[in-house]
Amino acid sequence: MERFDPTEGSDSTVGTFTEGINYLDTPLNTSVWGEMRVGIAGVLSELPRGGAWLDIGAGDGRYTSFLLSRFEQVTAIDADRSALAKLDAVNNNICRERLNIFEYNVVNSLPFSEETFDGVLSTGLLHYFEEILLKEILLDVHRVLRPRGFLVFDLSTEVQRVQIEGNILMPRRGAVYTRDSAYALLESLGDIFKFSIKEQRVQSVPMLILGMPAKWSSLDLQVLGVARK
Numbered sequence: 133m134e135r136f137d138p139t140e141g142s143d144s145t146v147g148t149f150t151e152g153i154n155y156l157d158t159p160l161n162t163s164v165w166g167e168m169r170v171g172i173a174g175v176l177s178e179l180p181r182g183g184a185w186l187d188i189g190a191g192d193g194r195y196t197s198f199l200l201s202r203f204e205q206v207t208a209i210d211a212d213r214s215a216l217a218k219l220d221a222v223n224n225n226i227c228r229e230r231l232n233i234f235e236y237n238v239v240n241s242l243p244f245s246e247e248t249f250d251g252v253l254s255t256g257l258l259h260y261f262e263e264i265l266l267k268e269i270l271l272d273v274h275r276v277l278r279p280r281g282f283l284v285f286d287l288s289t290e291v292q293r294v295q296i297e298g299n300i301l302m303p304r305r306g307a308v309y310t311r312d313s314a315y316a317l318l319e320s321l322g323d324i325f326k327f328s329i330k331e332q333r334v335q336s337v338p339m340l341i342l343g344m345p346a347k348w349s350s351l352d353l354q355v356l357g358v359a360r361k
């Protein structure tokens with residue numbers, strides 16, 4: 133598998149929701165996205181150790197060391213080169229032979245063959261994609277998962293992005309899911325995934341949105357899917 137090469141040019145940016153920040157200017161010892169979500173870490177903790185996992189939209193590696201602590205091989209892909217450069221720098225010399233870093237726009241079909249992975253993680257990304265595209269992405273994830281492989285992701289619904297001054301940035305970019313539309317989408321994939329869903333209300337969490345300090349509120353679905361094959 134190809135390794136991230138910071139000297140290479142970037143792929144198409146169509147359909148990417150990158151933040152326009154240089155992650156290497158941010159502290160290396162912490163992710164710009166904060167701590168791991170307890171719910172997502174809890175779901176991952178209950179899954180069998182070992183095997184090969186793919187992290188789609190891995191960002192600056194908020195979950196990377198945790199994934200490496202549980203699974204044998206981890207592939208981190210993201211459309212943002214500087215996020216991957218930070219992920220690479222943070223994990224430099226740690227588990228190098230067990231970590232693949234790969235610049236990729238997930239709007240394109242995943243560059244892996246059928247049944248490559250035991251598990252796929254995606255956090256903080258999938259809510260950006262409109263329903264038709266999100267279904268295509270999840271179908272492709274199903275293709276690269278082994279039978280009874282795991283898909284762990286969060287899907288933010290009812291998102292509000294508020295600038296620190298109080299201006300609402302909604303919707304600004306990307307799709308807008310309501311709780312009902314998100315559940316309907318997951319139900320429509322019921323023949324290829326068995327889903328378990330937990331809900332978490334996220335209230336006024338400070339974060340950078342397009343490089344600007346803002347606050348984020350949402351009702352997040354934390355989803356575990358098991359691939360039916």
Ligand SMILES: C[S@@+](CC[C@H](N)C(=O)[O-])C[C@H]1O[C@@H](n2cnc3c(N)ncnc32)[C@H](O)[C@@H]1O
Nearest residue numbers: 148149165189190191194211212237238255256
């Ligand atoms: C909110 S961040 C979440 C990062 C990480 N998953 C986490 O939870 O900390 C969303 C990430 O998705 C990446 N991204 C946006 N559009 C993408 C696309 N089309 N393909 C791959 N990655 C994308 C961004 O560059 C960013 O790193």
